[in-house]
Amino acid sequence: MSIIVDHVSYIYGADTPLAVTALDDICLEIPDGQFVGIIGHTGSGKSTLVQHLNGLIRATSGHIYFNGEDIYDSDFDRKKLRGRVGLVFQYPEHQLFEVDVFSDVCFGPKNLGLDRKEVELRSYEALRKVGLPDELFYQSPFELSGGQKRRAAIAGVLAMKPEVLILDEPTAGLDPKGRDEILYQIKQLQKESGMTILLVSHSMEDVAEYVDRIIVMNRGRILFDNVPREVFSRYRELEEVGLAAPQVTYILNELKTRGLNVDVNATTIGEAADTICMAKGHGG
Amino acid sequence: MLRDITLGQYYQTDSVIHRLDPRVKLAGTLLYIISLFFFQNFLGYLTAALFLGIVIGLSHVPFRFMVRGMRAIIFLLLLTVVFNLFLTPGTPLVTLWKVTITREGLRTAVSMAIRLTLLIIGSSVMTLTTTPNNLTDGMERGMRPLKLFRVPVHEVAMMMSIALRFIPILLEETDKIMKAQIARGADFESGNLIKRAKALVPLLVPLFISAFRRANDLAMAMEARCYRGGEGRTKMKPLIYRRRDRLAYLCILLYLCVSIPVGRLSFF
Numbered sequence: 275m276s277i278i279v280d281h282v283s284y285i286y287g288a289d290t291p292l293a294v295t296a297l298d299d300i301c302l303e304i305p306d307g308q309f310v311g312i313i314g315h316t317g318s319g320k321s322t323l324v325q326h327l328n329g330l331i332r333a334t335s336g337h338i339y340f341n342g343e344d345i346y347d348s349d350f351d352r353k354k355l356r357g358r359v360g361l362v363f364q365y366p367e368h369q370l371f372e373v374d375v376f377s378d379v380c381f382g383p384k385n386l387g388l389d390r391k392e393v394e395l396r397s398y399e400a401l402r403k404v405g406l407p408d409e410l411f412y413q414s415p416f417e418l419s420g421g422q423k424r425r426a427a428i429a430g431v432l433a434m435k436p437e438v439l440i441l442d443e444p445t446a447g448l449d450p451k452g453r454d455e456i457l458y459q460i461k462q463l464q465k466e467s468g469m470t471i472l473l474v475s476h477s478m479e480d481v482a483e484y485v486d487r488i489i490v491m492n493r494g495r496i497l498f499d500n501v502p503r504e505v506f507s508r509y510r511e512l513e514e515v516g517l518a519a520p521q522v523t524y525i526l527n528e529l530k531t532r533g534l535n536v537d538v539n540a541t542t543i544g545e546a547a548d549t550i551c552m553a554k555g556h557g558g
Numbered sequence: 559m560l561r562d563i564t565l566g567q568y569y570q571t572d573s574v575i576h577r578l579d580p581r582v583k584l585a586g587t588l589l590y591i592i593s594l595f596f597f598q599n600f601l602g603y604l605t606a607a608l609f610l611g612i613v614i615g616l617s618h619v620p621f622r623f624m625v626r627g628m629r630a631i632i633f634l635l636l637l638t639v640v641f642n643l644f645l646t647p648g649t650p651l652v653t654l655w656k657v658t659i660t661r662e663g664l665r666t667a668v669s670m671a672i673r674l675t676l677l678i679i680g681s682s683v684m685t686l687t688t689t690p691n692n693l694t695d696g697m698e699r700g701m702r703p704l705k706l707f708r709v710p711v712h713e714v715a716m717m718m719s720i721a722l723r724f725i726p727i728l729l730e731e732t733d734k735i736m737k738a739q740i741a742r743g744a745d746f747e748s749g750n751l752i753k754r755a756k757a758l759v760p761l762l763v764p765l766f767i768s769a770f771r772r773a774n775d776l777a778m779a780m781e782a783r784c785y786r787g788g789e790g791r792t793k794m795k796p797l798i799y800r801r802r803d804r805l806a807y808l809c810i811l812l813y814l815c816v817s818i819p820v821g822r823l824s825f826f
Contacts, residue, residue: 292570330737353743361741369738371763381760385743416767430742 277304277327277359277438277470282336284322296322298494300336304472306437309464311481311502312474314491315516320474321364323491324440327472328359357386360436364443366427370415375426376401378415382434393433400433401426405459421452428456432463438470439463445480457484478506482520483542490517503539522546529553569686575617576687579803580696586810587684593817594673594680602821603672609813610680619686624679635674642667694719699797712788720776728769735764 279302286294296319304310314320325331326338329345329352338345345355360382363369372378379397388396401411404425410418415426428444441460445453457473461484464471475481481488481502488505490498492515498505505512509519509527526538526546537549575583590606597603614621628635648662685693698715705711736746739760746757 325737328741330740353745356741356743363734363738363741366738368768369735369742369760369764371760381739381744382742385745434743 276306276341278302278339279304279323279326280337280339282323282326282333282338284319284326284331285334286322288334296494297326297333300494300496302489302496302499304438304470306470307464307468308487309461309471309485310473311485311488312472312491313476313478313481313488313517315476318491319494320491321442322494324361324442324472324474327438327440328356328361330356330361357382357434358436359438359440360431360434362428362431362439362441362444364446366430366444367415367420367423369430370423370427373414374412375406375415375418376411378426379430379433382430386434396433396435397429400429403432403459403463404429405455421448421456424448424452424456436469438472440472440474442474443476444473445475453480460484476517478512478518479520482506490515502541506541507539526550568689569619569623571618573616573618573687574802575613575683577802578687578806579797579799580688580692581700581797581799582803582806582810583684583688584693584696584700586806587681589810589814590680591677593814593821594676596818597669597673597821599821599823600669600672601823602817603669603676605813605817605820606676607672609817610676610683613683614679617683617687619683623686624682628675628678631674631678635671638674639667639671642670690719690722694722695793695795695797710788712791716788724769724772727772728765731768732761732765735761735768 279300282297282300283295284297286292286296298319300319300323312320312323322331326333327340329338332346340355340359343350345352370378372381376394376397379400380393383393383396398411406422406425406429410422410426415423418426424444428441431439439460444456444460448456457480460471460473463469473481473485478488485502488498488500488502489496490505490512497511497515498508506519506523509523512519520541522540522543522545523538526536526540526549529536529550530538534550534553536546536553540546540549590609594603594606597606614624643659643663644657646660646663646666648660650658651661651664652659688696694715697718698711701709701711701715736744740746744757744760746754746761748754749757
């Protein structure tokens with residue numbers, strides 16, 4: 275049970291003078307239950323890649339297998355696939371349209387053809403999961419704050435109970451507190467339900483603490499695909515493509531060159547603090 | 559899916575036609591369209607098609623782009639043809655069950671089809687070779703005399719340029735919202751008419767909201783830069799006629815002088 279991306283390429287505007295190769299021969303395997311961060315610069319192809327995974331965009335060449343089935347097969351039910359691979363777009367709050375938050379969240383499960391009770395149950399559950407307070411459920415989605423709208427929109431996809439959840443820049447435009455809250459809740463979700471989660475971001479800082487694996491995209495190709503500490507250790511190369519490792523990596527490397535015996539592979543602030551304390555403790 | 563609409567879209571390349579003063583292109587297109595309504599025989603349309611062909615050749619815009627704009631009006635075209643074909647009284651040519659195709663009907667239907675096709679492709683040439691900004695600049699200059707009659711020429715031109723500018727933005731937005739709703743299981747493609755119309759609600763509501771938001775932001779940004787309408791406003795790139803523009807006017811005049819008499823010859 276997994277997603278396999280097999281030599282996928284995609285060209286935007288294939289027969290116009292503005293043809294752009296957005297994806298260039300991508301091969302990937304994403305096993306069940308993994309929390310994957312997809313990192314890349316604007317225009318690196320990360321959003322295009324994730325839109326392939328639920329069949330919204332059809333690859334110019336190559337194949338995608340979901341649980342062993344080719345999603346481009348003529349008898350493959352792509353509509354069902356969209357319920358199993360949930361995709362939360364960038365600025366998902368722009369897709370809200372119903373009169374109240376609850377009905378909006380119901381839209382997804384209702385489209386799956388479930389009965390009303392199940393739809394409402396799932397929607398309620400999803401809204402609780404994203405931490406939206408109960409009193410907002412029956413308000414117009416347009417009266418919520420930015421962060422609340424975003425949660426409501428994420429709930430709209432969660433209510434479909436996807437096996438794979440893809441979030442395209444879920445924290446764009448949020449303040450640091452809102453960002454941390456949303457990322458924390460996504461992590462909780464993954465822990466509780468064992469969902470596969472793909473988090474698209476342009477910031478290493480965002481994903482470092484949460485993900486099991488990082489895929490770095492550059493110009494439509496995969497540059498690195500590894501566990502965070504391995505990827506961050508290549509921070510010089512990351513800089514060359516306009517990305518950066520988290521600040522702790524820089525600090526620890528600087529400390530190391532100044533003679534403090536720290537473990538430069540720490541990826542989170544907590545780990546960094548530990549290794550610095552250890553080094554200080556041993557050193558003097 | 560929606561990006562196929564070329565009407566009102568600019569094709570970026572460099573050609574003589576692209577470099578022409580927008581006023582020339584506007585006047586030329588207008589005269590060309592008017593000329594189409596003068597023709598009474600097919601020789602006239604042939605001249606117009608020839609003229610159009612030369613202009614398209616000079617414009618370096620691939621022909622399939624012009625034709626792409628046709629897709630949007632194919633329904634209108636068919637409707638016109640069908641109505642003219644069956645509902646024009648005259649000498650009967652063929653009778654199928656209860657409907658009769660007349661000689662006159664066939665003639666009108668074919669000439670209407672040609673006229674519409676030439677008209678749409680002709681105006682596509684203008685929009686494909688002129689940036690929306692240039693186009694409205696040209697319009698503003700061209701309509702200046704109307705100011706005497708208190709027509710708010712600048713404001714109209716500004717509104718038009720904004721409207722044109724928003725077409726690709728809104729199309730992109732539509733595409734995005736559509737995808738987002740499809741990802742939530744929305745189905746825009748199947749079901750009967752009522753079901754499909756209903757399916758558009760999740761698309762149209764967010765689209766309208768985003769259009770209002772964008773309009774609001776734009777108004778704010780313009781006011782923040784002290785925009786107060788056309789009064790005393792100067793241009794960064796004033797329009798000046800050059801040699802090639804005069805030449806183009808001459809070509810248009812020549813076309814009119816040839817095509818209209820030819821198109822009105824009555825021996826056909």
